[in-house]
Amino acid sequence: MSICDLCEEQAKKWYVAKPHESLRKVDEVRIYKGVKPRGFQEQDYQCLVCSAKFTHSTDKNDLPWTLWRG
Numbered sequence: 015m016s017i018c019d020l021c022e023e024q025a026k027k028w029y030v031a032k033p034h035e036s037l038r039k040v041d042e043v044r045i046y047k048g049v050k051p052r053g054f055q056e057q058d059y060q061c062l063v064c065s066a067k068f069t070h071s072t073d074k075n076d077l078p079w080t081l082w083r084g
């Protein structure tokens with residue numbers, strides 16, 4: 015599966031980065047409150063251009079932008 019340039023760049027970004035312009039939210043944000051110190055959130059995205067899927071996580075121990083390669 016090949017992905018577009020914007021998605022290639024997104025996969026390298028820090029957790030505070032915004033999703034690129036062709037990424038759309040998939041499902042609702044998932045909130046994990048039980049994790050120290052302040053919990054974290056995950057949100058799934060899919061690219062309208064190349065259909066790549068990302069999960070964005072604010073968990074500092076996880077990758078900020080996880081690209082799911084098909």
Ligand SMILES: [Zn+2]
Pocket residue numbers: 017018019020021036061062063064065066
């Ligand atoms: Zn893309």
